[in-house]
Amino acid sequence: MRIAVVGTGYVGLVAGTCLAESGNEVTCVDVDEKKIHDLREGRLPLYEPGLEELLRRNMVARRLRFTTDLGKAVTPAQVVFIAVGAPQGDTGDADLQYVLAAAEDIGRALRQYTVVVDKSTVSVGAADRVRESISRVTDVEFDVVSNPELLKEGTALEDFLRPDRVIIGTSSERARKLMGQLYEPFVRTESPILYMDTRSAELTxxxxxxxxxxxxxxxxxxxxxxxxxxxxxxxxxxxxxxxxxxxxxxxxxxxxxxxxxxxxxxxxxxxxxxxxxxxxxxxxxxxxxxxxQKRSLLAKALKHYGELADRTFAVWGLAFKPKTDDMREAPSVELIEGLLGKGARVQVYDPVAAKVAERYFGNRVLYAPSGYAAAEGAEGLFLVTEWNEFRRPDLKRLKSLMKGHAIFDGRNVFDPAQVREEGFTYYGIGRV
CATH class of the missing domain: 1.10.1040.10 (N-(1-d-carboxylethyl)-l-norvaline Dehydrogenase; domain 2)
Incomplete structure (x- = not known):
């Protein structure tokens, strides 16, 4: 099947790559020329386990291509996915300006019956607005489908290739049949495809x-x-x-x-x-x-130390969860800003998110090459993201490196009794 994916962010890249992996001819589109150039060279703008290997394999097989030419990608496609950003608007609802702009551009490029799929996370009723935007610029027959992404960062490939369910919102039997054919390879283990109206799919x-x-x-x-x-x-x-x-x-x-x-x-x-x-x-x-809760570790530190000014602290984990470099709304950001605001020095380590962290903190923190390097000279250690490598640290080595011996375990990863036996003061979340 010939497919176009408009938008090469997290959702678009995962969807496009996985759809190519099942044998489809996929062209991903973006207005960012540098991003498209990097993708053609096999360089990803984000971290997701296994994605780079899968992307390169499908590029070599010539099933996956990247372009800035939307018309060239959309015109021959049977299915077009809209996977552009839908950021939070001033009222808290999704801002659809990029989605609707993409829909209008898609409408101008249509030359045959096409299924246009909302893959972006959009507000309830967005499919109706996408349909209106396309109808204003074309007389070509099309259907709009709501197919919300149900991916977890860190396990996105598994979630797409072996989903626990696929949600298809459409009132068109023709679109339903085409989408069923598209997703059939991914649900061979009897995971259901759930068909419903577009608004129910969006709300789900x-x-x-x-x-x-x-x-x-x-x-x-x-x-x-x-x-x-x-x-x-x-x-x-x-x-x-x-x-x-x-x-x-x-x-x-x-x-x-x-x-x-x-x-x-x-x-x-x-x-x-x-x-x-x-x-x-x-x-x-x-x-x-x-x-x-995002303020809880800072509150525990203030209670323990009284004043934080001129003290050095280590922070293990910057991404909002393991297996991603995504720091959007990450608890680490509020903690580190709180520590810096109190006059503390902060030394941080994350296995993959250090480059992303530089956009948040610049040179206001020290970026350590390892967890132990971050802990060196620190009076306290904050664990914020539960990466596997943090689960069983050498506590004796850690104690010898640190100036003080307080651990603030924001994910309840450590054994409190074991930590205390090694001479640390331990603070967890809801633990005695």
Missing amino acids: KYAANAMLATRISFMNDIAALCEKVGADVDFVRKGLGADKRIGYPFLFPGVGYGGSCFPKDVKALVATAREHGLELDLLRGVERTNAR
């Missing part, structure tokens, strides 16, 4: 992320209560997760959620409801809890 994406964010904030509220009453959140979590109605996923307390999806999608869902005269009080509470 927001609702799924809001539910997961709610579980995280709920556990962070319970962790805060554990600290007040002397309970251990690890035991509480195990007791909750053993209930089959609840389960364990997303029940881990920590320093809050971040990334490009959860914060934006929760705000967008709240904004959408407000536009229709409904206040989602639960989700507003989810946001407040998450904001509080």
Whole structure:
């Protein structure tokens, strides 16, 4: 099948590469000439495990191409994916200006029946607006489909190639059949393709992320209560997760959620409801809890030290989660800004996000080549992102390198008893 993907950000690159991997002829389009040049050379603008290898393989096989010429990509395509940015607008809802501009450009390039697919995370009703934008500039027959991305950064290839479900929003039988053929290779293990109307598909994406964010904030509220009453959140979590109605996923307390999806999608869902005269009080509470949680490690440090000025601290982990270099809404950003604002010196280490971090902090922090180098001379260590390499550090070596011996474990990775046995003061999230 001939496919065009408009937008070469995270969603567009993963979708285009995976669709090429299943044998389709895919052309990815972007207005950024440098990005397209780099992609043609096999250089990615982001980090995602396995993506570079898969992209290069499909380029060599000539199933995957990159261009700045939208018309050249769209005109022969049977399916065109819109995967451009939909940033958060002033009201909290998705700003559709780039999506609608892409739709209009696509409309001008249509020469045959084409399925135009909303892959960007868009507000409820966006498919109708995309349809209107295309209709204004063409008489060629087309259908608009909502196909929300359901990818997790760090496992995006697995999520696309072996999804637990695919959501297709359309009222057109012709579009439904074509999309079913396109996704059939990815659901051979009986994962369902769920067909529905476009607005239900659009809302499903927001609702799924809001539910997961709610579980995280709920556990962070319970962790805060554990600290007040002397309970251990690890035991509480195990007791909750053993209930089959609840389960364990997303029940881990920590320093809050971040990334490009959860914060934006929760705000967008709240904004959408407000536009229709409904206040989602639960989700507003989810946001407040998450904001509080991002400040929790700094609050623990202030309580422990009193003053932070002229002290040196190490921060392990900058990305909002492991296996990505994405620092959008990352808890590390608020923590580091808080430490710097209190006059502290900060030494940071992340396996892949250091270059991204430079855009946030410039030369205001020291970028260490390893976790141990970051800890050298530090009075305290903050663990913010639970990369595997941080899970079993050499505590004796760590103690010998550090000037002070306090550990602020923002992901409850370490064994508190073991850490304390080595002479550290330990602070976790909801732990005794």
